[in-house]
Amino acid sequence: MLWLVPLGFAALLCVLLLFDLTDERVRLAVTRVGLSLFGDYVGTANGAERQKRRMQAAHIGITHRVYASRTLVYSTIFGIVGSILGVYLSAGFLSVLAISSEEIQNALPGVFGFLGNLASISSLGGLELFVLLFFSSSTVGTLLAFGAYRARWVYLDQLAVARASAIEVTLPRTVAFVYALSRSGMSFPSILETLVDNRSVYGASADEIGVAVRNMNTFGTDILTALQQLGRRTPSDGMEEFAENLASVLSSGRNLSEFLREQYERYQEEAQSQQEQYLELLATFAEVYVTVLVAGPLFFITILVVIGLVLQDTLGFIRFISYVAIPLASAGFVVYIDSMTQSMETGGGDDSPFEEPTTAESHNYVADGGATQTDAHDVNRQRLRTYDRLRPLRRWLDDPWGMAFAHPARSLVLTVPLGLLWLALRTDWPTQLPSVANVDLVTGIDRIDEPLVQVTILVLSVFALAYEVRKRRLRAMEAAIPDFLDRMASINEAGVTVVQSIRRVSQSDLGALTPEVQRTWRDIEWGADVSTALNRMGRRTSSPTVTRAVTLITNAMRATDDIAPILRIAADEAQSSRRLRRERRTEMITYLMVIYISFFVFLGIIAALSVSFLPAIEATQTVGQGSTDAISGTTGVFSGIGDVDTDAYRLLFFHTTAIQAVCSGLIAGQLGEGSLSDGAKHAAILLLVAYATSLVI
Structure with a gap:
């Protein structure tokens, strides 16, 4: 040893x-x-x-x-x-x-x-x-x-x-924020400190600028030197250029707001050109997917089926393509798409509707004589701590549907156990468990395939429903943000205070944002200050667009009462982002249609093989052994046709279409809408179509 x-x-x-x-x-x-x-x-x-x-x-x-x-x-x-x-x-x-x-x-x-x-x-x-x-x-x-x-x-x-990619994505929003606050009269170092304080909203670019702010506050570095050091150390070319140009503007005495306005407009133009490149890249990915992951497996499966039914068994090769190659290739394709077209949405803050109260730790001190003296307020503090611990449970009990729609992934807590129960009830379990050496994997899959498909449809459908409800709610609120900011700016320009501006806006129709603005006004009526009420609205909506608007308003209010120019800038930035998203969604419909059509072609050919080719092989098998031997002896082409297991091929076709349906649906969401979560509804639809087709044929 x-x-x-x-x-x-x-x-x-x-x-x-x-x-x-x-x-x-x-x-x-x-x-x-x-x-x-x-x-x-x-x-x-x-x-x-x-x-x-x-x-x-x-x-x-x-x-x-x-x-x-x-x-x-x-x-x-x-x-x-x-x-x-x-x-x-x-x-x-x-x-x-x-x-x-x-x-x-x-x-x-x-x-x-x-x-x-x-x-x-x-x-x-x-x-x-x-x-x-x-x-x-x-x-x-x-x-x-x-x-x-x-x-x-x-x-x-x-x-x-x-980090460079994350900085490039968030830099335009950061420049818009800095430009807007520069119109308020706030000093530029204070603007940078405000930006860093809201790094959770503005992401990696705010973190990068935070290094310069730290050098100024901790080491006494002047702002020009800090910006020059930032340009040398950052991995982002865009941040490097912005920091160097900003340092030049500050050293030359040029108008800062004018420079920031030029940078803001330049980034707006670049966003349009970048979106065009993004859409062209998606078109290339869609063509690659149809060619490699739909037409390619379909071609190999068709050839292998013909060879397997006519010459020799090819079930092993087809199973490898169906169970291993298609899922792994699809997963790799999704990861590659995500790495190439990743679009990071930062910000949003906490999605809980209320702030978590911070309570000081209570202490019980031993008085003279060793008796413990308990403060009367300790009982109330204990009650509050118990109340906080039970808060998630109370939310579920008070509004289970609302909690599910607010957090779609939590629907899996309910659907997965129900699905496993359904799978256990619907599966035809053997009366006696075989030994490990005698386990037949194909037979085991055959026992659970149909209930497993049903469970998958259930889980995907419920998750997709909750996700779509939440996404449409956020889109509706984000669509109203430009109008909300424009109305507040118009009212503020008339000399009305911010508080009264919110009151008047709450009385107007802002679509899906109206209930949130009205609730914000009620918070103010009940004694909350404007900043607290707006921050609560940002946390309730869980929308990055709303949170950025709220952050800009609350910080601008600290510098000036005339926030109308700042609101105009924020409204223009929100409207521009919304327009780009709308154009992107319009273009992406084409890629969704391409994936749907490619899957239906895949399903049609598999159905044709099941309906036409397999019955013909079965009919040939019924011919007398003598006729078959004669054919085999003369041509040698149909030598293996007599012992073909057509049921195994038919079962494999069903599994292949189910796997391809899920993979195509998820890739459709990643390509067409930018997220695997968006692909849940497409996967559920395609899997339901594949399952219904298998029942018909």
Whole structure:
């Protein structure tokens, strides 16, 4: 058993790495070891400055000395593990080959004859054994060590790319916010601080600007230097250009609002061109999907079915395509689409209708004599804590449908258990469970396929219903935001205060937003200040557009009472975003139709094979054995037609259409509407059509 000791040591090192990811004490110990071993080296090593810039771009919250030292520790551990595994791999490889030493020596030149003894480790001398161990250990160990080292730094590059994409997406909204507040008379450093305070609304670009604000507030850096440093460290080209131009404007004394207006208009124009590129990319993806994931599997399945029914059995190949290739390829396609066309919607705040109260921790102090004196308010505090703990349950009991529509994923809590119960009741379970060796996977799938399809339709339909109700509600409210801001601006321009502006707007018709504005006015009537009432409205709606508008209004109110110009800018930005979304939805209908038509073609061909081709094969099987033998003897084409299991092909067709329906529906949602959640309704519809077709044929 001594030969397992090195392998056990390698396993312990791997366990150490796993604990380093989960346990803070292990992570601290690894960090201390890394700093003691490599801390002095990494600071002066070649490329240290470039590594620091990569860390700044990735926004890593640790120092370069710590990260680089931990990277070398990881590389060392992987090198040791690889060296140990290299010996075992070489020994296992030689044992698998099972080639005698004489055969190897005869095949090699005389100079390399000693390598023949590598097939038998016991026959190796000390030098030959050292050569074997050194070669195998150094090869595998070096590869793993170098791979771990490179992976740690490549990971930073990927984080930087992801942050750059997020910054580019949120930068236009950030510029619009800064431009709007610049019209209020607020100082520019205060504008940046306000932006950073609302980073949950404006996302990665606000986080990036927050670094400059931190340098100004913590280290006393002037605003020009902070912006120049921001331009050098950011991974986003757009943020770099904006920061450098902004620093130039501030240093030259040029009108800041005019510059921000130009930037705002430029981003509006770029948004239109980017959307055109986005739609062209979607068109390409739709064509690729139809060609590769619909026509391709259909072509292979058709050919394999003909071969299987006429020549030899091909059920294994078709099952691989249906159960493995189509789902995996579809999942990979969805991930690729999401990575290429990711459109991040940031902001929104908490979706709970009320603020969570913050209660101070109560203490009971021991009075003289050891008696515990309880404050009369402690009972009320305990009641409030109990009330807060029961709040989610009370919401479900008070408005179960509203909670389900507000959080569509929570519908799975109800539908999945009901589906499993239905599956258990509808499945024809065997009276006696077979042994593991005698388990027939195909028979097991045949027993549960129809109830499983029914359950899937139920789960997808309920989730899609809740999701669509919530999405349409948000769209209706977001559609009313430009009108809401325009009306408030018009009333404020007439000299009316913000409070009275909200009162008058609440009396008008704003569509789906009217109840929320009226509720906001009731909050103000009952004693809430305007900022609190508007923030509550933003949390209730859970809409990023509403939250951005509320954030802009509440911050503008702190600087000036004349917020009409700011509201006009916000209304224009909201209207522009709404127009782009409407144009995008109109164009996406084409891609939805392409996917639907491609699936119906797929379903039609599968149905034709089931209705026409399989019955013809079954009719041929009823012909006498003599006739079949005669045909086989003369042509050899129909040699396997006599023992074809047509029922297995028919069952496989049903499974294939069901799998393709779900995959096509989810991809339709990702392509056509930008989210897998949007694909739930398409998957439910296509799966229902596939199931109904299987019942008819």
